[in-house]
Amino acid sequence: MTDTLPAREDTRGREGDAPGPRTRSVPAGPLALALAAALLAALTVAVSRGSTAIPAGEVWGVVLRRLSGEAPRPGTDDLIVWQLRLPRALLAALVGAGLGLCGTAMQALVRNPLADPYFLGISNGASLGAVAAIVLGLGTGGALGLGLSGAAFAGALATFALVWTVARRREGFAPLRLVLAGVAIGQFLSGFTSYLVLQAGDEQQTRSVLFWLMGSLSGASWPLLAAPAVAVPGALLWLLARARGLNALTMGDETAAGLGVDASRLRRELFTLTSLLTGVLVAVSGAIAFVALMVPHACRLVVGGDHRRLLPLSALFGALLLVVVDIACRTAMDTQELPVGVVTSLIGAPALLYLLDRRPGSVR
Template sequence: MLPLVLGLALVLAGSVVCGVGLGAAGIAWADVVRFLWAGGTGGSVRAADVAAYTIVWEIRLPRVVLGAVVGAGLAAVGVAVQAMVRNALADPFVLGISSGAAVGANAVILLGAFAGLGVWALSVSAFGSALLAMALVYGVARSGTGLTPLRLVLTGTALAYGFEAVTTVMVFGAARGEAARAAMMWLLGSLGGATWAQVPIAAATVVAGWVWLRARAEALNALAMGDETSAALGVRPERLRRELFVVTAAVTGTVVAVSGAVGFVGLMVPHVVRMVVGADHRRVLAVAPLVGAVLLVWADVLSRLLLAPAELPVGVITAVVGVPVFLLLMRRGGYAFGGR
């Protein structure tokens, strides 16, 4: 297990360097390494290299790092949500959080809301509406018996349709042109607006969420076997599911606020990892974030290169690349949810 984790960590580090070096503006690899070293150690660069250094350190690197953070967060949350609702089709967006965030994001993009917040308007509005969606889903789904998997999935799915209807009305009611295109890019996921200011908040939230989930890995194993079994093993399923809902919603809302609704990562990566390491959540939660980070880094690289200098939504790349790989693994692996 440790060699696999260390190997993936090295692959991720190499992917970050490659992601910084690849782009529409060609920069020699030796210069990329030199600029990364200068930025990391506080060194200086020649006046002739300032433009290239700015591209590497201020534009590409925060984008790549944020992509890794978002990919890791979506993969970890996908693992938790699938255990929480015991549904193989569940992903971080099944609770309606991303659809709620889309309402806030498009209020900024299409209607110019919260313009006084400046560059933070989009992220703050998306995160705020994600929290409101979380509260609404929780309030509607909760019953006298607590948060049951079926009520969570049905409530999240139903409210997601409602949020998507509101977003659609916004798109069709707004003036066409660049605003509508920007709204579509956000709905399909994009890291084009990444800045260093966004990285610490997103990274801290994802790391905190992952640490909490990793500490509850044994309880997740029990919860995945059913409420009666988990209760017999000393786990309080209703309480654990409530805690999981808050943690997964907070992480999902944070990453969606900075990247848009990047699909397929939270659905595919947990299953792919289970095919390799089994269903034990201690193993899955150790590997899945690294796989998700690598996947999204390279998906973002492809989104920048395929139609350069234009960009594709990163969610399109994750689906186009992920679907055939996932189907191939399913055919070859004899996989069933929860095990091999």
């Protein structure tokens, strides 16, 4: 019986293949528990830190009272914790987890460890939709009444359909064709987005557009959490159910076929999932760089390439990373907030270079 894949096999024999399952240096279970505990601590800090410091005990008191259905106590602490900071902290965790999952799935999809979901051009389409909403006034219930997030997701769906049409061939999705179609369409949409930015009517509008394009969690609210709260856990469960297929896909189509995996069908499903999930994430947070690229690399370095372990750890580490980054963005400067994408780029570029240096031969 070959219903599982070898857990200790290194499968980096093909040019461009993503690293396959390899020897684990750290047990995944204890590491997952440690990341979950660190994430809970980071969420507590994220809610307690800010222009008004709130003790951690009071933070948990507000949360427990709200969850138990008690009436909120008078004062500002309840408003700050429940209405302002907690939705933002949870949004950071959900977006970080989603980006970690997107990066892991995308690298399996195209069998390239340098891939991330933005290769598909979906984030460019979402950005174009959001910028059009800001510049043309659609974000305030204009002609289409979409709102900013709705316009961004509509742009992502339109781009998904376009990339699907261009990349689709009778025999299925070839990884190289898919990447080239995504990059070409993404660059075209990026140019059109730049044109719209130049058409912004005033300086404040231009600042809003640029801030959104660099990633921002400042618009977090409880209603905004609904879509990622459903999409991210759903994507994790779906990917975990196909973890063995993802392992086989990284070994090449012939090996996958020998293990009973329909590579073309799995690629179609992965392309659809990563496109829709990327659209949801970009719609609520803007374009946040490097998280989807860096997180899978870091997790593979520790636990190897078996997706049964890699997927949940990538989600946890991505969530932790973005919560910590958002804390830095809110508190680093007294007078203004830093865009999330700026900080992730400053952290992600050197960290990724370090990880690549630790894994010679993982990228050819």
